[in-house]
Amino acid sequence: MNIYDLQGLVFEGGGERKGMDGIVVGIVGMEVMFGSDRKGSLDAEEQVGKAHARASELEKQATIEAQQKEKEALQARANEAEKKIKELGLTIEKVLESALDAQSLWLHLYVDKCISLYFRHMLLDKLLNKRRKEAEDRARVVDVQADFQQAGLNVDTPAWMHADSENNEA
Numbered sequence: 001m002n003i004y005d006l007q008g009l010v011f012e013g014g015g016e017r018k019g020m021d022g023i024v025v026g027i028v029g030m031e032v033m034f035g036s037d038r039k040g041s042l043d044a045e046e047q048v049g050k051a052h053a054r055a056s057e058l059e060k061q062a063t064i065e066a067q068q069k070e071k072e073a074l075q076a077r078a079n080e081a082e083k084k085i086k087e088l089g090l091t092i093e094k095v096l097e098s099a100l101d102a103q104s105l106w107l108h109l110y111v112d113k114c115i116s117l118y119f120r121h122m123l124l125d126k127l128l129n130k131r132r133k134e135a136e137d138r139a140r141v142v143d144v145q146a147d148f149q150q151a152g153l154n155v156d157t158p159a160w161m162h163a164d165s166e167n168n169e170a
Helices: 003-012 020-038 042-151 159-169
Strands: none
Touching: 020 042
């Protein structure tokens, strides 16, 4: 395993910190070991410092990548929630429209029925008043006939009383 393999493991981890310390120690050790062979001018402490700096840099990069992935996931969830809210809003709007249409229809039917009942009542009231007046007129005629008969006068029943009686009997 070389430095590039260890760096690849850090990048593949995607922010996972398990075993990160072991990888850093391995990188430091390999850089010290290979670094002294390749570059004789740098001493071991410089190599260790550089390795620590590189490990720290890789750790920060992994943390940033993990945060970015988390941010993207949260944004996707927020977008999905917003989409569902819009869908629910449309569904509620349709339900309310349907309820209002049903209420409107019911109200129109109710008003039509009330108007119909009002006019029926008015017609029945007129008919009842007409029948009362006719009954009162008959009663007056009968009273007048009785008065005439008591006075010894013979008066025939008016024709309109006969015609109306025949209509009532039919």
